[in-house]
Amino acid sequence: MRGRSALLGLVVLACLPVHGRAQTPAAARLEGMWSDPPVTPDGLFCFFACTDAGLARLNALLDNPANDARPFQELQGEAKRFERESLRDLLTPAARQRYPLDPADDPGFLKCEPWGLVRQIFAPHQLEIRQRGTTLELRYGEWDGRRTIHFDGREPGPTPTAMGHSLGRWEGEALVIESSGIAANLIMLPDLQAMGEHSPQMRIVERYTRSKDGAVLHMTAMLTDPQTFREPVVYKKIWRWAPEQHIAPYDACEPPTEFKKAVQR
Amino acid sequence: MNGLRAAAVALPILVLSAAETIAHHAFSPVYDEKRVITVAGVVTEFRFVNPHVMMFMDVTDDSGKVEKWAVEFAGRLNLSEFGWTAESIKPGEKVTVTGNPTHTSSPRMFFRKIVRADGTELLPGNAQRLDTIEELRRQRRKSSQQQ
Numbered sequence: 001m002r003g004r005s006a007l008l009g010l011v012v013l014a015c016l017p018v019h020g021r022a023q024t025p026a027a028a029r030l031e032g033m034w035s036d037p038p039v040t041p042d043g044l045f046c047f048f049a050c051t052d053a054g055l056a057r058l059n060a061l062l063d064n065p066a067n068d069a070r071p072f073q074e075l076q077g078e079a080k081r082f083e084r085e086s087l088r089d090l091l092t093p094a095a096r097q098r099y100p101l102d103p104a105d106d107p108g109f110l111k112c113e114p115w116g117l118v119r120q121i122f123a124p125h126q127l128e129i130r131q132r133g134t135t136l137e138l139r140y141g142e143w144d145g146r147r148t149i150h151f152d153g154r155e156p157g158p159t160p161t162a163m164g165h166s167l168g169r170w171e172g173e174a175l176v177i178e179s180s181g182i183a184a185n186l187i188m189l190p191d192l193q194a195m196g197e198h199s200p201q202m203r204i205v206e207r208y209t210r211s212k213d214g215a216v217l218h219m220t221a222m223l224t225d226p227q228t229f230r231e232p233v234v235y236k237k238i239w240r241w242a243p244e245q246h247i248a249p250y251d252a253c254e255p256p257t258e259f260k261k262a263v264q265r
Numbered sequence: 266m267n268g269l270r271a272a273a274v275a276l277p278i279l280v281l282s283a284a285e286t287i288a289h290h291a292f293s294p295v296y297d298e299k300r301v302i303t304v305a306g307v308v309t310e311f312r313f314v315n316p317h318v319m320m321f322m323d324v325t326d327d328s329g330k331v332e333k334w335a336v337e338f339a340g341r342l343n344l345s346e347f348g349w350t351a352e353s354i355k356p357g358e359k360v361t362v363t364g365n366p367t368h369t370s371s372p373r374m375f376f377r378k379i380v381r382a383d384g385t386e387l388l389p390g391n392a393q394r395l396d397t398i399e400e401l402r403r404q405r406r407k408s409s410q411q412q
């Protein structure tokens with residue numbers, strides 16, 4: 001009887017379209033533990049997230065022999081400033097009025113409030129991808145944040161939530177996740193040094209691919225939010241295959257006992 | 266001095282990069298990135314936790330008065346990338362810590378370097394990453410000069 005049930009299950013699974021399944025050979029290629037990027041200029045620059053414009057600026061600075069004596073950290077800082085200014089220019093007038101957020105007003109800092117999806121997906125450190133029945137679970141070391149990726153096309157609930165509603169599909173070996181129903185929260189532009197706010201109209205399309213040698217996971221994320229950006233913005237991020245890592249408890253956050261507002265950097 | 270406390274010292278300004286942002290929030294509201302101090306003392310506790318690893322130490326001044334200091338690190342999720350464990354620093358160890366002070370100069374700092382009694386050093390992970398990048402750049406320059 002058990003054998004017949006298992007056989008029936010296999011037949012049902014085989015009949016499902018590829019876009020409706022979490023468990024595919026491609027999923028197996030992504031499954032496991034990832035963590036901080038390889039130690040390369042691109043890896044460090046995209047530690048949280050980066051843009052093509054920022055990467056191009058960094059590489060132009062690195063390729064210029066006149067900069068050979070300047071430390072990488074200085075060149076990275078210059079490219080990051082350029083990247084932040086480029087992102088600021090893409091903000092709507094309303095979003096620009098509230099930019100940048102004073103880091104002392106970050107509820108993650110003030111109240112130990114876990115990040116929403118738009119920050120969580122760019123969190124540094126561990127990312128664990130696991131198949132859970134018909135879904136995928138993405139678990140992050142930062143905040144021990146977790147999200148479930150559904151493959152059955154279900155509709156989001158009526159109320160936006162911090163981690164939103166995520167639907168997955170496979171395009172060849174790429175995992176594509178479309179997220180909506182995300183409650184208004186903070187957005188990194190593109191890191192914690194420069195933050196703004198996004199609206200519940202935010203939609204994200206993430207695309208995950210593993211490098212041919214298996215060592216690196218690449219993600220591009222298109223962020224669309226007409227209340228925040230004048231046009232869609234694309235962030236990139238990189239993780240390193242890190243089976244030696246594990247996600248430790250995130251249970252000792254304490255609100256600050258002292259802090260200063262409006263610190264000029 | 267009892268050898269246990271050093272005054273604030275002028276060291277090169279350490280500029281934070283994005284990779285050094287301390288785990289779940291920005292650094293600037295609490296710590297002054299433009300100043301660096303060095304304090305010596307005896308470790309009383311090392312908490313290897315998230316979101317911030319914490320070390321507590323007793324610092325004795327010239328008069329023999331003991332002051333409790335707290336040293337904040339990046340999170341366990343960050344330091345574990347570099348092989349740190351709950352045993353990396355033990356209570357009773359004599360250490361000299363260099364770090365960024367708070368804006369209010371309270372007895373608290375953000376870790377930049379620890380020197381143990383035997384002279385060995387503990388450094389933030391990002392310092393190791395930057396060393397690797399500079400070596401990559403040196404090799405690249407060398408190879409382009411040879412072509």
